[in-house]
Amino acid sequence: MIKMTRFIGQFVAYALFALVVGYFATQPSYTHLDPDKALIKLSFSHAGAHRQECRMLTQEDLERLPPNMRRPMDCPRERRPLLVELELDGEILYRDELPPSGLASDGASTAYRKFAVAAGSYRLVARLRDSRREDGFDYEKATEIMLSPQQNFVIDFRPELGGFLFL
């Protein structure tokens, strides 16, 4: 009798363990993105202009430098932040200054942002300033987009290909 009780007890314990493992291995489901929504993903890496222009060193400047460091041009490493703006149907979706990376602020600025929006048609405008100008933008691209549910709409930026890329 005791053996049978033990057998049943062990069976129940193993069954419960299997139930917990089997259930939580896949359930409950998790909703990462509302099924009716699409995702606009802005992602790029781009170096802005140097904060200051290169300048020709004078003879006095050169003489103050050690002989092995006497280069005629002085080019400060520090770069300007990028200004990025996304506009969706006339509304500003995102606008931010992206600082340069690196301890000396001489690296590329990086953007990685995600925006969940309802599926549908939109007019999208992307703008970017990477020069030393104070107003306006150096790059701008607009498009009409039709976002389907769960679509991953990527905005990349590659100046060698003309600026913004809508993928």
Add this chain to the structure above:
Amino acid sequence: MTGLRTVARAAFEGVDNVFNSAFTPALNPLYHLGTLGWFFYWITIVSGIYLYIFFDTGINQAYESLEYITNVQWYAGGVMRSLHRYASDALIIVMMLHLTREFVMDRYRGARWFTWFTGVPLLWLVFACGISGYWMVWDVLAQYIAIASTEWLDSLGIFGQSIARNFLNNDTLSGRFFTLMVFIHIAVPLFMLLVMWIHIQRQRNARVNPPVGLALGTLGMLLALSLARPAVSQAPANLDRVPSVIDLDWFYLVAYPLLDRIPGLAMWAIAGAGTLLLVMLPWLPPGRRRAPASVDLDNCNGCGRCVDDCPFSAVSLEPRTDAAAFSHEAVVSDDLCTSCGICVGACPTATPFRRTSELVPGIDLPGLRIRELLENTLSATGNLTGNARVAVYGCGHGPGLDHLRGPDVAVLELPCVAMLPPAFIDFVISRDHADGVFLTGCSDGNCHYRLGIDWTGQRLAGERDPYLRKRIPRERVAVLWAGINRGTRLQQEIHAFQDRLGALPPFKRRPYRSPGRQPEEEGGGPHD
């Protein structure tokens, strides 16, 4: 905190008792959480090696090869895949229970810090193994994990280029990432094995395999689950679409939904702070370090019994440093000693029958010297009355003992009941200090000092030196491994023991001959 820990310990031991009823203490899975972890690890390794034979790295090939394994070769590859998944999930469960249990049972401080400390990186390694494994399937779950993981890594800001950009869309994805994942998924478990080996280095007689019965039952359970609910892939990954509703493995991915809501750096801070807290726990107050065991060379002949019995490898035999005619002496490592006193219980010189001027054993515990234990025994049993006088020796980790004291019951507390040399039982009974001896402590299979219950049982059974001498009738010795929840049961068992003692014929004691004195039937000094 202590009150909370006591409640948690009582809860654990309550569940232990239920499992003891079903499995017996020898097969109770809650007493084998560590070894079950090892067992699940080996199942994932063996099943993983099989899967790797058929697995193909590549953006499309990874998913297709797993579909073949799961659907075409369901009877072998499919079962192996399910075993791989479910054993790794079970590993998380036993690992977390193991961690919680050791914390609640207060088995992580003092000299035991090393085992706790080396267990913490295993948490990260196990999760790294599981997450990289899911990644390799390259279904929508893998896509979600890949993007969430790389975004989280990018949030550190230490990588020159964004890793998440590798998963922007189908055009940016490279097959090399799968090669990297395969490497990680093989290298991390191998490294984990090394850390697991380090984790048990300070345990003497460390067990890495569960009992056969438990292993077979667990394997059978996993096989049944694998057949009843085979592990399958979800829809193939498509980076042009965003996974919406995902079937998560909550054992490994419980933190991922948080990444959708909490900034990556905040998650790093939480994970880092949690890890730091775990690492620091052994040194956080209240500290309870007691003085380690000490060796008295004048009484140590280097027999090595203390070395054999120490559960934490804290005692070793070293070449003799004095002029004694023995080759070795016992040496205690203060850093490893938990002050359990089991070594004292193993020392053949720790006997109250010694006829030297002072009872000083070869190895002793400064917090409770064997001489004090003898004095306490004589003091506690001195006023006992009746024909069923019982000396109860219990450990400080079992049920409360104070309420047991009475006119016919003496109570003596030890750090671990295995600190009691069997000669004390002999002494108490044969010298008529009590009619019987009752030993109690932690619940069976759950010894606070790992091996105290085992060694005590073997010494009483005459299977381990020092033995309890045969002249002591075993019906005058009783044992109950009670745990903290069974105080009432302990009281009942002691009463029942007293009833049995009362019904026994008087114990025929051998005449005691003191040196230089005439034989006497009763009494006599303990070590004169």
